[in-house]
Amino acid sequence: MSWRDFWNGEHAIYVSSRHKTLHYRRIATDLIVHIPSPGATVLDHGCGEALDASRVAAACGRLYLCEAAPTVREKLRGQFGRLERIVVVSPEEVAALPEATLDLVVANSLIQYLSRDELTTLLATWHAKLAPGGALVVADVIPPDVSPLTDATQLLAFGWRGGFFLAALAGLVRTVFSDYRKLRAQYGLSTYTPEALGDLLRAAGFVDVQRPSNFGHNPHRMTFKALRPA
Numbered sequence: 001m002s003w004r005d006f007w008n009g010e011h012a013i014y015v016s017s018r019h020k021t022l023h024y025r026r027i028a029t030d031l032i033v034h035i036p037s038p039g040a041t042v043l044d045h046g047c048g049e050a051l052d053a054s055r056v057a058a059a060c061g062r063l064y065l066c067e068a069a070p071t072v073r074e075k076l077r078g079q080f081g082r083l084e085r086i087v088v089v090s091p092e093e094v095a096a097l098p099e100a101t102l103d104l105v106v107a108n109s110l111i112q113y114l115s116r117d118e119l120t121t122l123l124a125t126w127h128a129k130l131a132p133g134g135a136l137v138v139a140d141v142i143p144p145d146v147s148p149l150t151d152a153t154q155l156l157a158f159g160w161r162g163g164f165f166l167a168a169l170a171g172l173v174r175t176v177f178s179d180y181r182k183l184r185a186q187y188g189l190s191t192y193t194p195e196a197l198g199d200l201l202r203a204a205g206f207v208d209v210q211r212p213s214n215f216g217h218n219p220h221r222m223t224f225k226a227l228r229p230a
């Protein structure tokens with residue numbers, strides 16, 4: 001099984017429906033902060049089920065939801081297909097978008113599942129699709145020194161605050177026996193130091209690399225914001 005198969009299949013990455021709801025609510029809130037104007041064209045790349053996408057769409061002019069997993073794209077089309085401002089796309093369809101037409105590209109919790117070469121290719125695509133002055137936000141990036149134990153304690157803390165602590169505890173026990181843990185052990189997750197990711201962003205032509213607060217519940221991971229030069 002590959003990461004692609006994992007995301008395309010049934011998985012229990014969210015420990016309960018409350019966890020999933022609170023997760024996507026938080027990600028949408030964190031994304032909206034970066035929308036530059038009410039008419040902006042936004043791409044959420046690797047969006048997952050994006051349960052709160054209608055709230056994001058209400059804060060911009062057009063929202064592209066990009067998912068590599070066909071089963072997730074079907075769910076997204078089922079949920080948001082009738083909303084005029086939301087367009088569900090595959091990575092291939094992102095590559096075919098007209099150049100210089102996006103105002104904001106966001107990728108939350110994505111690049112840890114990509115090889116460095118895949119990330120370099122995506123950075124070039126995002127740079128080409130962003131309008132001059134447009135922004136790229138890459139969020140939930142894992143630094144090399146953050147252990148799975150830190151991820152576990154952050155999930156428990158989120159569960160405690162969000163009222164799903166026991167589900168989080170049970171979910172962590174299930175994780176030990178899950179495909180996710182096996183894949184993480186087999187392939188690992190891509191991690192970056194701030195310097196390494198900054199260098200990759202600049203090599204792809206981005207400027208003004210900043211470190212706003214991280215999306216989601218885990219402050220031990222990192223968010224980077226960079227601009228396509230105006």
Ligand SMILES: C[S@@+](CC[C@H](N)C(=O)[O-])C[C@H]1O[C@@H](n2cnc3c(N)ncnc32)[C@H](O)[C@@H]1O
Pocket residue numbers: 007008027045046047048049066067068069072091107108109110113
């Ligand atoms: C950890 S989930 C993150 C989902 C969402 N961004 C969030 O923050 O909850 C990663 C998602 O990225 C998708 N994905 C992986 N590689 C991708 C790629 N190259 N292009 C688009 N989506 C991808 C997976 O199918 C999965 O749904």
